[in-house]
Amino acid sequence: NAGVMQNPRHLVRRRGQEARLRCSPMKGHSHVYWYRQLPEEGLKFMVYLQKENIIDESGMPKERFSAEFPKEGPSILRIQQVVRGDSAAYFCASSPRPSGGANTGELFFGEGSRLTVL
Amino acid sequence: KNEVEQSPQNLTAQEGEFITINCSYSVGISALHWLQQHPGGGIVSLFMLSSGKKKHGRLIATINIQEKHSSLHITASHPRDSAVYICAVSLYFGTGTSLTVIP
Numbered sequence: 596n597a598g599v600m601q602n603p604r605h606l607v608r609r610r611g612q613e614a615r616l617r618c619s620p621m622k623g624h625s626h627v628y629w630y631r632q633l634p635e636e637g638l639k640f641m642v643y644l645q646k647e648n649i650i651d652e653s654g655m656p657k658e659r660f661s662a663e664f665p666k667e668g669p670s671i672l673r674i675q676q677v678v679r680g681d682s683a684a685y686f687c688a689s690s691p692r693p694s695g696g697a698n699t700g701e702l703f704f705g706e707g708s709r710l711t712v713l
Numbered sequence: 714k715n716e717v718e719q720s721p722q723n724l725t726a727q728e729g730e731f732i733t734i735n736c737s738y739s740v741g742i743s744a745l746h747w748l749q750q751h752p753g754g755g756i757v758s759l760f761m762l763s764s765g766k767k768k769h770g771r772l773i774a775t776i777n778i779q780e781k782h783s784s785l786h787i788t789a790s791h792p793r794d795s796a797v798y799i800c801a802v803s804l805y806f807g808t809g810t811s812l813t814v815i816p
């Protein structure tokens with residue numbers, strides 16, 4: 596039973612390019628969370644998705660960032676026109692149930708995708 | 714004020730010492746997570762708890778819902794315990810406690 600798979604593990608982009616980060620949740624998990632960890636800072640929630648729906652995107656920057664979790668395939672975090680400040684580790688976690696509400700589900704984390712913007 | 718506060722921020726201990734990391738939160742919760750992040754960056758979920766106490770090996774986590782406080786204890790600490798320990802409540806994370814255990 597594979598864990599949460601993220602790819603790429605490392606991504607280098609030049610300013611203005613697009614970055615696409617993928618997250619395949621654990622089998623049977625339909626709840627996906629994306630977090631960002633800036634250098635020397637703690638984890639920050641970005642977005643919570645359940646299959647085909649964005650449930651909470653309160654932590655997502657209003658511009659350039661988008662996320663999706665299609666019916667088939669991995670969840671994608673997309674960053675358009677990247678800037679140096681986007682350089683960070685982006686972590687994905689999945690859960691069999693919503694994490695944070697009633698009957699909360701345990702979170703399982705991926706290894707992270709490290710984005711470097713030159 | 715952050716929704717989740719951890720203390721201490723940094724902790725250095727001698728091998729074998731008993732370690733306590735504290736977490737206080739201000740948001741309503743149904744469960745609290747303790748996470749471990751190693752220098753390589755990967756994150757592992759250590760505990761998810763909503764009441765009382767859980768134990769796994771040398772690790773013990775407790776939570777007091779009324780006081781909105783949780784503690785993570787490590788007994789007989791070992792250099793391989795050196796990592797950042799993060800408390801997470803709902804969608805909020807503490808800034809982490811960086812633990813270094815010296816042989």
